[in-house]
Amino acid sequence: xxxxxxxxxxxxxxxxxxxxxxxxxxxxxxxxxxxxxxxxxxxxxxxxxxxxxxxxxxxxxxxxxxxxxxxxxxxxxxxxxxxxxxxxxxxxxxxxxxxxxxxxxxxxxxxxxxxxxxxxxxxxxxxxxxxxxxxxxxxxxxxxxxxxxxxxxxxxxxxxxxxxxxxxxxxxxxxxxxxxxxxxxxxxxxxxxxxxxxxxxxxxxxxxxxxxxxxxxxxxxxxxxxxxxxxxxxxxxxxxxxxxxxxxxxxxxxxxxxxxxxxxxxxxxxxxxxxxxxxxxxxxxxxxxxxxxxxxxxxxxxxxxxxxxxxxxxxxxxxxxxxxxxxxxx
Numbered sequence: 301x302x303x304x305x306x307x308x309x310x311x312x313x314x315x316x317x318x319x320x321x322x323x324x325x326x327x328x329x330x331x332x333x334x335x336x337x338x339x340x341x342x343x344x345x346x347x348x349x350x351x352x353x354x355x356x357x358x359x360x361x362x363x364x365x366x367x368x369x370x371x372x373x374x375x376x377x378x379x380x381x382x383x384x385x386x387x388x389x390x391x392x393x394x395x396x397x398x399x400x401x402x403x404x405x406x407x408x409x410x411x412x413x414x415x416x417x418x419x420x421x422x423x424x425x426x427x428x429x430x431x432x433x434x435x436x437x438x439x440x441x442x443x444x445x446x447x448x449x450x451x452x453x454x455x456x457x458x459x460x461x462x463x464x465x466x467x468x469x470x471x472x473x474x475x476x477x478x479x480x481x482x483x484x485x486x487x488x489x490x491x492x493x494x495x496x497x498x499x500x501x502x503x504x505x506x507x508x509x510x511x512x513x514x515x516x517x518x519x520x521x522x523x524x525x526x527x528x529x530x531x532x533x534x535x536x537x538x539x540x541x542x543x544x545x546x547x548x549x550x551x552x553x554x555x556x557x558x559x560x561x562x563x564x565x566x567x568x569x570x571x572x573x574x575x576x577x578x579x580x581x582x583x584x585x586x587x588x589x590x591x592x593x594x595x596x597x598x599x600x601x602x603x604x605x606x607x608x609x610x611x612x613x614x615x616x617x618x619x620x621x622x623x624x625x626x627x628x629x630x
Contacts, residue, residue: 350375353376391403391426394406400433404430514624559600561623562598564597
């Protein structure tokens with residue numbers, strides 16, 4: 301059973317009927333118990349209409365109970381001014397419950413009834429999500445295209461691009477997906493930067509592109525230290541074996557190995573990391589690199605003659621810092 305306080309959405313509704321206005325005011329002002337009592341008072345056999353069922357859904361804290369009231373309201377003479385939001389909220393519940401068939405039906409109906417409705421963008425995304433999971437990927441792609449084109453240069457348009465990148469990754473169209481994610485990682489919309497960096501790191505691991513994976517992981521960790529997915533990436537890094545690559549590099553005269561502990565877009569952060577790493581008694585270097593026309597600062601710890609030494613020291617660092625690091629040839 302999932303818990304949802306649907307009250308949070310109430311501020312977007314404009315109530316206009318005589319009966320509903322006092323209840324609306326009570327809910328918006330947080331007087332939930334008074335609203336509940338008023339609904340109970342009005343809920344006689346003759347007055348138990350769709351509007352009251354809709355209000356009952358709004359004050360229910362239990363998700364399943366709220367959904368039942370929303371569904372009952374939609375078939376009990378709900379006033380037009382409440383029907384759009386009622387339909388939108390049902391779609392949200394079906395998405396949370398993973399009921400893709402009902403989600404697709406409800407979102408599609410919404411888009412037919414309210415072609416330019418208040419929640420059009422949300423419903424385009426919801427129907428695309430339902431079709432993506434229901435194996436109608438071609439329709440999902442068309443819906444995402446509509447979402448992106450209608451909201452170009454906005455946060456919801458960026459979210460649509462993120463959804464498209466997920467779809468492309470699922471189809472193993474890595475080059476196209478990575479191009480979108482790199483674009484989003486440099487966007488001005490905060491909501492998409494962290495997931496874009498996560499996907500860039502995650503799928504770089506999937507393709508055994510360890511250097512790229514570590515780069516994007518470090519950028520994610522620097523900019524969003526509490527981001528969901530950081531621990532997941534650390535788990536995927538564990539067990540990656542670069543021995544063959546690095547042993548070949550050992551044959552090159554002058555090659556040595558270091559543990560790369562961070563890639564930072566802000567030089568002060570790199571210096572702070574460098575200072576923290578000096579406690580391990582190894583040489584710490586900061587190198588400035590330019591990638592995609594942006595300056596980054598890479599922090600290396602230690603200078604080892606062999607990969608075995610570097611890997612041994614990396615294990616010590618990872619245990620002590622509870623982070624994933626990388627051995628690199630320099």
